[in-house]
Amino acid sequence: MTVSVFVGASVDGFIARANGDLDFLAAGGGEPHGYEEFIAGVDALVIGRKTFETVLAFPVWPYGDKRVVVLSSRPIDLSAVRGGVVEQMAGPPAEIVAELAASGAHHLYVDGGVTIQGFLRAGLVQRLIITRVPVLIGEGIPLFGALPRDLRLRHVATQHYPSGLVKSEYEVVA
Ligand SMILES: NC(=O)c1ccc[n+]([C@@H]2O[C@H](COP(=O)([O-])OP(=O)(O)OC[C@H]3O[C@@H](n4cnc5c(N)ncnc54)[C@H](OP(=O)(O)O)[C@@H]3O)[C@@H](O)[C@H]2O)c1
Numbered sequence: 109m110t111v112s113v114f115v116g117a118s119v120d121g122f123i124a125r126a127n128g129d130l131d132f133l134a135a136g137g138g139e140p141h142g143y144e145e146f147i148a149g150v151d152a153l154v155i156g157r158k159t160f161e162t163v164l165a166f167p168v169w170p171y172g173d174k175r176v177v178v179l180s181s182r183p184i185d186l187s188a189v190r191g192g193v194v195e196q197m198a199g200p201p202a203e204i205v206a207e208l209a210a211s212g213a214h215h216l217y218v219d220g221g222v223t224i225q226g227f228l229r230a231g232l233v234q235r236l237i238i239t240r241v242p243v244l245i246g247e248g249i250p251l252f253g254a255l256p257r258d259l260r261l262r263h264v265a266t267q268h269y270p271s272g273l274v275k276s277e278y279e280v281v282a
Contacts, residue, residue, distance in 0.1 A: 109209045111216045112235040113224050114146050115251060119240050122248030123221050128162055132243050139271050141239055151213040152177055154197075154204065154227075156220030157184060164188055177208065179223055201230040225253040233280055236261065242272035 116133050117123050124130055137143055153171060155163070157180035163170055169192045176194045178184060186194045197204050205227075208216060218227045227233050238251070261278040268274045 109205055109214060109216065110235060111205065111218055111227060111233045112146070112150070112237065113218055113227075113233055114143065114237045114239075115219065115224070116239045116241055117251045118243050118245045118248070120244045120246065121251050122245050123251050124162075124249040125245060126248050128158070128249070130162070132245050133241055134271065134273075138241070138273055139269050141267070141269055141273050141275050142237075146237065147171075147174065147217065149215055150217040151175065151215050152208055153217045153219060154179060154208070154223065155218075156180075156223035159220035159223070160184070175213070177204070179204070179220075201227045201232050205232055221249050221251055221253075224251065228252075228259060228280075229255055231259075231280075236278045236280065237275065238278075239273050239275040242274075 115123055116137065118132060125132070152175040154177045157178060160178040160180075169189055171192055173191070173193055176192060178186070178194060178196050179198060180196060181198050184196055186196065197207065205216065218224055218233065224233070260281040262281050264277040264279055266274065266276040
């Protein structure tokens with residue numbers, strides 16, 4: 109199983125404003141920077157409840173017919189999702205990964221700040237692809253948080269784009 113993160117963040121490390129606003133990210137994700145290619149290779153997304161609430165408010169369900177697992181410790185109403193393949197899970201990240209592996213998934217895409225942090229703390233993320241948006245927003249919802257120990261990263265590649273996006277890929281070494 110491979111667990112990847114593909115996320116956009118301000119240069120000061122925020123994935124959304126404190127109120128959840130994504131206005132500082134370019135509309136539609138900005139110029140193409142590999143998202144379509146990345147998501148095509150993913151078997152399932154694992155997203156936090158707050159990210160789910162954000163995408164549910166989009167005019168169109170953004171994940172097509174890709175399997176989406178929403179994490180929440182309480183029951184959530186998935187009936188508002190039109191045309192998507194959505195289920196709910198909860199529990200320790202290791203159990204979620206094991207359950208998804210047992211159901212045939214090989215590549216998971218984990219998204220949402222708190223959710224990403226939980227999988228990182230559990231040592232379950234192998235690949236980080238972070239696209240820095242050239243802006244400082246001062247405060248907001250952070251991409252990263254506390255860790256029980258350092259996680260060493262191996263830099264794989266960095267690409268920059270005319271709009272100022274800088275995409276870096278890292279492998280988690282251990
Ligand atoms: N810039 C980007 O690329 C990007 C990407 C994704 C999201 N975002 C933005 O980030 C914001 C959301 O991030 P966030 O850090 O606030 O929250 P989040 O990670 O989306 O959701 C956190 C919630 O997920 C649930 N959860 C996470 N791990 C769980 C587990 N192992 N078991 C059970 N439940 C679990 C909990 O829900 P309960 O409280 O219901 O138990 C938790 O409160 C939104 O504004 C979204 O738009 C931005």
